[in-house]
Amino acid sequence: MARRVFITGMGIISAIGNNVSENRARLMRGETGIHKAKLLQSRYSEIFPFAEIPHSTQELKERAGITGEKGISRTEILALLTIQQAVKDAVLLKNDLTSFDTALLSASTVGGMSMTDQLHQDANKIGEPSEYLSAYSTGKHTINLLKRFGIKGISATFNTACSSSANAIMFGAKLIKSGRCKRAIAGGADALAKFTVNGFNSLQILSPNPCMPFDKNRSGLTLGEGAAYLVLEAEDVVGTKKTYGEVTGYGNANDAHHPSSLSDEATGIIESISNALNVAGLKPEDIDFINTHGTGTENNDITEQKGMSAIFRKTPPFQSTKTYTGHTLGAAGAVEAVFSLLALKNDELYPSLNCESPIDDFNVTPNMVYKSGFEIKHVLTNSFGFGGNCSSLIFSKV
Amino acid sequence: MFIRDLSCISPQATYFDALFENGAEELHGPKLWAKEPSYKEIIPNKLLRRMSKLTRMSVGTGLPLIKKHKDIEGIIIASSNGSLDRSMRFLNQIIDYNEGTLTPTDFVQSTPNSIAGVLALMGKITGYNTTHVNQGLSFEASVLDALMLFEEGKSKQLLLGGGEEMSDENYNIDSQRGLHKAEDISTSELLHSTTKGTLPGEGFAMFVVDANKNSESLAEIVDADMICHASKEEIVKKAKYLITKNGMSPRDIDTLFLGRNGDIRTDFYYNHLQNTLFSDQNICFYKNLTGDYYTVSTFATWLAAKFLGGAKLPEECFWKQTTNAVQNVLLYNNYDGEQHGFILMRTV
Numbered sequence: 053m054a055r056r057v058f059i060t061g062m063g064i065i066s067a068i069g070n071n072v073s074e075n076r077a078r079l080m081r082g083e084t085g086i087h088k089a090k091l092l093q094s095r096y097s098e099i100f101p102f103a104e105i106p107h108s109t110q111e112l113k114e115r116a117g118i119t120g121e122k123g124i125s126r127t128e129i130l131a132l133l134t135i136q137q138a139v140k141d142a143v144l145l146k147n148d149l150t151s152f153d154t155a156l157l158s159a160s161t162v163g164g165m166s167m168t169d170q171l172h173q174d175a176n177k178i179g180e181p182s183e184y185l186s187a188y189s190t191g192k193h194t195i196n197l198l199k200r201f202g203i204k205g206i207s208a209t210f211n212t213a214c215s216s217s218a219n220a221i222m223f224g225a226k227l228i229k230s231g232r233c234k235r236a237i238a239g240g241a242d243a244l245a246k247f248t249v250n251g252f253n254s255l256q257i258l259s260p261n262p263c264m265p266f267d268k269n270r271s272g273l274t275l276g277e278g279a280a281y282l283v284l285e286a287e288d289v290v291g292t293k294k295t296y297g298e299v300t301g302y303g304n305a306n307d308a309h310h311p312s313s314l315s316d317e318a319t320g321i322i323e324s325i326s327n328a329l330n331v332a333g334l335k336p337e338d339i340d341f342i343n344t345h346g347t348g349t350e351n352n353d354i355t356e357q358k359g360m361s362a363i364f365r366k367t368p369p370f371q372s373t374k375t376y377t378g379h380t381l382g383a384a385g386a387v388e389a390v391f392s393l394l395a396l397k398n399d400e401l402y403p404s405l406n407c408e409s410p411i412d413d414f415n416v417t418p419n420m421v422y423k424s425g426f427e428i429k430h431v432l433t434n435s436f437g438f439g440g441n442c443s444s445l446i447f448s449k450v
Numbered sequence: 451m452f453i454r455d456l457s458c459i460s461p462q463a464t465y466f467d468a469l470f471e472n473g474a475e476e477l478h479g480p481k482l483w484a485k486e487p488s489y490k491e492i493i494p495n496k497l498l499r500r501m502s503k504l505t506r507m508s509v510g511t512g513l514p515l516i517k518k519h520k521d522i523e524g525i526i527i528a529s530s531n532g533s534l535d536r537s538m539r540f541l542n543q544i545i546d547y548n549e550g551t552l553t554p555t556d557f558v559q560s561t562p563n564s565i566a567g568v569l570a571l572m573g574k575i576t577g578y579n580t581t582h583v584n585q586g587l588s589f590e591a592s593v594l595d596a597l598m599l600f601e602e603g604k605s606k607q608l609l610l611g612g613g614e615e616m617s618d619e620n621y622n623i624d625s626q627r628g629l630h631k632a633e634d635i636s637t638s639e640l641l642h643s644t645t646k647g648t649l650p651g652e653g654f655a656m657f658v659v660d661a662n663k664n665s666e667s668l669a670e671i672v673d674a675d676m677i678c679h680a681s682k683e684e685i686v687k688k689a690k691y692l693i694t695k696n697g698m699s700p701r702d703i704d705t706l707f708l709g710r711n712g713d714i715r716t717d718f719y720y721n722h723l724q725n726t727l728f729s730d731q732n733i734c735f736y737k738n739l740t741g742d743y744y745t746v747s748t749f750a751t752w753l754a755a756k757f758l759g760g761a762k763l764p765e766e767c768f769w770k771q772t773t774n775a776v777q778n779v780l781l782y783n784n785y786d787g788e789q790h791g792f793i794l795m796r797t798v
Contacts, residue, residue: 152688152691163583172542174623174626175542175619175623176622177622185626189530189531191530191583191587195584195585195788199788204677204684206591207587208591208594209582209583209584209585212563212566219580223598226602230601247537247541254553304578304580305579306525306566306567306570306576306579308574308576311559311571312558319576320576437563439563439568439579440570440579441563441566441581
């Protein structure tokens with residue numbers, strides 16, 4: 053039968069911390085990372101709050117040990133920093149990395165286009181070519197990271213908008229289950245960029261205040277930046293390593309309704325969650341906790357609640373960590389996979405912030421206090437994106 | 451998995467298969483534009499006007515297949531750049547209007563997954579849906595994605611495909627990176643060239659694939675694999691790894707489709723693989739028909755599927771022709787000498 057897939061390492065960087073323990077500490081304390089942006093070069097940094105990682109690109113390079121290197125986008129540096137953590141955490145050796153059955157699966161929406169101004173100059177041949185000529189393509193960070201870590205196996209880069217890195221993790225689990233790989237590093241990265249800020253502003257879904265998921269007065273999403281990667285390993289190579297949990301379920305579906313909003317019927321959401329439960333062989337009542345997509349837009353939150361209430365007779369405790377990290381787009385699925393695994397491993401719930409007046413229709417509110425000793429056997433985490441892309445993952449205690 | 455039906459837009463006359471009757475057309479650089487069909491019968495005019503070139507090529511190839519094969523359950527698309535022209539239009543507006551109020555149409559279309567989204571919407575296909583953007587390996591990863599869905603029993607029929615559009619902006623960027631020929635050159639001279647760079651192209655190929663063989667099956671896609679930043683010896687090792695993993699030996703391969711693109715810096719990979727493992731095989735080339743782009747393996751797969759299904763390839767495709775019966779085909783392509791992809795196919 054199919055092999056089990058365990059998580060043996062994690063790495064993360066977000067507005068609430070440079071590593072897993074810093075992120076967990078801020079979640080436990082209910083401290084948001086959403087503030088006025090100090091580094092983002094955009095006129096909208098004066099108008100909207102952002103969840104910015106408070107380190108310049110140069111500082112991030114220094115942290116990653118690549119100070120003098122040229123042509124590396126901020127997105128790629130975020131990915132590099134977190135893969136370094138994940139590889140160390142899972143104690144992957146050089147031989148593990150170079151083996152043909154080790155994969156690297158990444159995800160991003162903006163990729164190297166995070167260098168928006170340089171791209172404009174290079175694309176229009178203004179002045180001398182910049183150092184980023186080869187870095188703009190979304191998949192380039194993955195290709196560069198393969199080289200840096202000496203990975204010779206399967207690689208993939210997903211861009212399914214806001215569900216991108218959930219698909220990378222799903223793909224990794226399947227590569228291992230099917231016997232194609234023994235281990236996979238899977239996640240995603242997205243840096244704040246003028247390109248995305250203007251894109252979401254043109255859709256008029258950026259909130260003037262820190263996002264308020266599941267509040268009836270919510271006014272849009274808050275953009276953030278970050279990266280997170282998991283090391284997935286087949287049960288037969290895990291040995292005595294510590295594990296954070298097991299990937300038991302995954303689902304992917306398309307809402308097939310509208311290019312940039314979800315259907316009233318929550319078709320894609322219901323199908324995606326149902327598929328994940330089906331793969332895991334679980335019933336809805338087996339889910340102890342849900343990490344929602346919870347962006348804070350009018351359309352997402354009401355549709356997500358509708359989807360949850362259609363599947364769960366009694367909706368389990370749920371929250372949105374986008375109230376801490378903002379919406380990290382292509383990284384969100386992986387960032388929130390790390391948070392879900394922390395909750396699972398430590399039997400704790402983190403408070404969802406900024407929900408003062410919950411949406412009336414469903415008679416449920418997100419969990420708003422820190423709770424320890426809350427037993428979690430199975431956690432569901434959801435990611436939905438433009439283009440109707442919906443993905444769900446289920447992690448379970450080993 | 452088995453290819454049941456397929457459609458292709460490319461710089462050659464592929465949409466109605468005229469390529470196989472009339473042979474390849476000699477094309478001149480610097481850019482090899484896709485020969486697009488009239489979309490009138492396929493896409494309502496109002497929608498067509500708003501679509502990027504990539505969107506209309508994907509809908510032009512995909513929608514007729516969706517309409518003909520009503521059992522398609524999911525969509526997997528490979529497009530590294532997506533609707534790049536829309537990305538660049540949006541980018542230029544950001545700068546030109548100093549981050550003023552912009553319309554979201556270009557932004558929404560700029561994301562590569564909008565292609566699979568539009569096809570899902572038009573065909574009301576709510577199953578598995580994903581988009582691969584892994585540069586020169588996007589399609590190889592998509593093939594693995596489809597194979598695994600079938601193996602898990604999660605799906606029985608899928609729409610699988612990919613392609614790219616060319617824009618002035620990405621031409622500018624890639625030229626400055628040294629990817630293109632500096633000199634004027636035509637497709638008939640391309641593979642004999644001894645200089646750096648290649649000719650850029652564009653196109654889209656779409657496949658209806660089945661988990662199980664049936665009476666309409668044209669060819670089988672057996673497996674795919676890939677490696678990056680590899681030595682020529684590692685390429686050979688990877689090719690052997692893929693072939694033996696699938697219960698074959700290099701001797702069982704009778705035809706190679708090689709992504710030779712006339713770039714003196716990277717064509718040695720093809721020579722080495724060919725000389726080391728495949729000295730007695732048919733050798734086919736295709737970039738002298740289409741030029742090069744990230745997802746050009748979709749075109750190679752389309753051509754190989756036609757070949758396996760009995761089509762007579764234009765003579766320009768054969769570097770070496772043997773009397774071998776065509777049964778097992780290996781596709782090998784490298785992008786920019788750093789991204790190496792393999793697809794293994796065979797007759798049904």
